[in-house]
Amino acid sequence: MPRPRSLTQDQLAAGALAVIDRDGLAALSMRTVAKELGMSPMGLYRYVSDRDELEELVVEHVLGSVDAGTPTTATSWQERIEIMAGRLRDGVIAHPEAIPLTVLHRHRSLAGLRWSETVLGILTEAGIDGRRRVVALRALHGYVTGAIQLEHLGPLAGEGTAAIAALPAAGFPHLTETARSAGEVGPDEEFFGGLRLLLRGLTGEPSP
Amino acid sequence: MPRPRSLTQDQLAAGALAVIDRDGLAALSMRTVAKELGMSPMGLYRYVSDRDELEELVVEHVLGSVDAGTPTTATSWQERIEIMAGRLRDGVIAHPEAIPLTVLHRHRSLAGLRWSETVLGILTEAGIDGRRRVVALRALHGYVTGAIQLEHLGPLAGEGTAAIAALPAAGFPHLTETARSAGEVGPDEEFFGGLRLLLRGLTGEPSP
DNA sequence: ACCTGAACACCGTTCAAGT
DNA sequence: ACCTGAACACCGTTCAAGT
Numbered sequence: 001m002p003r004p005r006s007l008t009q010d011q012l013a014a015g016a017l018a019v020i021d022r023d024g025l026a027a028l029s030m031r032t033v034a035k036e037l038g039m040s041p042m043g044l045y046r047y048v049s050d051r052d053e054l055e056e057l058v059v060e061h062v063l064g065s066v067d068a069g070t071p072t073t074a075t076s077w078q079e080r081i082e083i084m085a086g087r088l089r090d091g092v093i094a095h096p097e098a099i100p101l102t103v104l105h106r107h108r109s110l111a112g113l114r115w116s117e118t119v120l121g122i123l124t125e126a127g128i129d130g131r132r133r134v135v136a137l138r139a140l141h142g143y144v145t146g147a148i149q150l151e152h153l154g155p156l157a158g159e160g161t162a163a164i165a166a167l168p169a170a171g172f173p174h175l176t177e178t179a180r181s182a183g184e185v186g187p188d189e190e191f192f193g194g195l196r197l198l199l200r201g202l203t204g205e206p207s208p
Numbered sequence: 209m210p211r212p213r214s215l216t217q218d219q220l221a222a223g224a225l226a227v228i229d230r231d232g233l234a235a236l237s238m239r240t241v242a243k244e245l246g247m248s249p250m251g252l253y254r255y256v257s258d259r260d261e262l263e264e265l266v267v268e269h270v271l272g273s274v275d276a277g278t279p280t281t282a283t284s285w286q287e288r289i290e291i292m293a294g295r296l297r298d299g300v301i302a303h304p305e306a307i308p309l310t311v312l313h314r315h316r317s318l319a320g321l322r323w324s325e326t327v328l329g330i331l332t333e334a335g336i337d338g339r340r341r342v343v344a345l346r347a348l349h350g351y352v353t354g355a356i357q358l359e360h361l362g363p364l365a366g367e368g369t370a371a372i373a374a375l376p377a378a379g380f381p382h383l384t385e386t387a388r389s390a391g392e393v394g395p396d397e398e399f400f401g402g403l404r405l406l407l408r409g410l411t412g413e414p415s416p
Numbered sequence: 417a418c419c420t421g422a423a424c425a426c427c428g429t430t431c432a433a434g435t
Numbered sequence: 436a437c438c439t440g441a442a443c444a445c446c447g448t449t450c451a452a453g454t
Contacts, residue, residue, distance in 0.1 A: 003418045003419080004417090004418085005418075006419090029445085029446065029447080030447060031445085031446075031447090039419075039420090040419065040420050040421075041420095041421095041448090042419070042420065042421080042448085043419050043420075045448080046417085046418060046419070050448080051448090100308075100312070104308070104361075113372070113375065114380075117379075117380045117381075117382055117383045120386055121382050130389055131389055131393050133386060134386055134398070135398060135401035135402055136402075138355070138358065139351070139401070139402030139406070141358060142357075142358050142402060143347070143350055143351045143354055143355075143402075143406075145358065146350035146351055146352070146354025146355070147347070147350035147351075147354070149350075150315070150346065150353065153312075153315050164321070167321065171325075172325045174325055174329050175321060175324055175325045178328055178342055181338055181341070185342045185343065189339075189343070190342070193343035193347070194347030194350060194351075197406055197409035198351075199409065200408070200409035200412060201404070201406055201407065201408035202405055202409075211435080211436060212436090212437085213436090213437075237428080238427085239426085239427075239428090247439090248438065248439050248440075249428085249429090249439095250429085250439065251437080251438050251439075253429080253438095254436085254438070259428065259429090
């Protein structure tokens with residue numbers, strides 16, 4: 001005798017994300033999510049074929065919160081891309097414990113592809129096309145992904161904290177010196193500063 | 209009655225890496241590594257305090273194979289940075305299954321810090337210092353990390369294969385079109401093309 | 417059709433013991 | 436000091452059964 005599904009896929013994703021946000025990524029398991037939702041562990045398999053699919057659902061949920069609409073307030077295409085990068089960063093950083101999952105599954109996510117589509121539109125509008133546009137999208141995607149992760153693993157000031165502080169200053173003169181100036185650079189300046197380097201490189205002539 | 213250690217830390221790392229290379233990252237466990245080395249699972253705890261430390265050892269082993277010496281053949285500082293990035297990419301890609309570990313632990317690795325030290329030296333020599341140098345290192349680090357991961361997760365042509373092919377072309381006009389030109393762009397052009405964008409942005413005046 | 421419970425083959429790690 | 440073996444509290448997933 002058919003019973004109605006008690007959950008939507010989004011509720012499942014939200015339950016899993018609640019476990020991650022509260023207890024950390026290591027605590028994520030079919031069993032803990034089932035408990036969070038008041039089901040038996042095997043009940044989840046009605047919604048998802050394995051753990052990997054549960055993870056994809058979580059990422060879809062996180063990236064689904066990112067506004068993929070073309071920014072209208074910005075005056076230049078560079079600014080529009082900065083806004084897109086900032087939105088993605090904000091959405092991902094809102095669930096720091098999920099970052100490894102987000103990075104891992106981002107490229108299979110529909111919401112992630114919507115972000116890429118909008119960025120491609122902005123690049124096209126800027127007169128970038130063909131192979132140059134492919135390289136530009138990949139570079140932006142790679143930078144944003146890597147920068148968010150690095151920020152999560154610890155700022156350079158933090159990278160210094162544990163590892164660099166214990167470093168033989170003689171063997172690492174530049175690193176120890178840079179670690180000192182790193183304290184003045186906040187995460188926003190770091191993220192958008194690096195992004196602007198990329199955009200500036202993109203702006204010049206088609207290259208030699 | 210004291211017995212000599214039967215293993216070096218490097219042999220332990222090599223054993224773990226052998227498991228990863230042969231059977232994938234999911235197969236890595238204290239038990240499988242112990243079996244690989246002909247020990248009981250608990251024997252490993254003489255060398256390493258937990259699984260996390262075993263992972264760090266693996267990453268140290270992988271990054272330890274990367275030549276961190278300043279390149280001497282290159283004629284420009286940009287070329288020297290390209291060589292450094294290429295060496296890191298080659299070293300990491302040699303163990304594709306270990307990439308998630310490499311990314312995760314890279315910032316705590318001594319060999320990783322040696323790479324950063326050399327890159328900082330090249331940047332300094334190029335006249336980049338202070339906060340600009342901090343931002344430059346982080347941007348390079350972020351880009352290289354992200355680009356290697358993206359390459360491992362699948363090229364844009366591959367990102368297209370599964371996901372983009374199944375995409376409603378109407379809703380994703382740029383993405384479907386770009387996926388077509390993506391086939392012409394090989395992984396090297398993609399990696400170094402993006403890197404050169406960054407370097408070109410770095411080369412201009414100190415910025416507005 | 418939706419969900420449960422027992423069972424299987426795994427984990428990382430603690431603890432007590434062997435040489 | 437180095438290593439082992441049993442045990443504990445976990446995993447993901449299969450399979451048979453309940454409503």
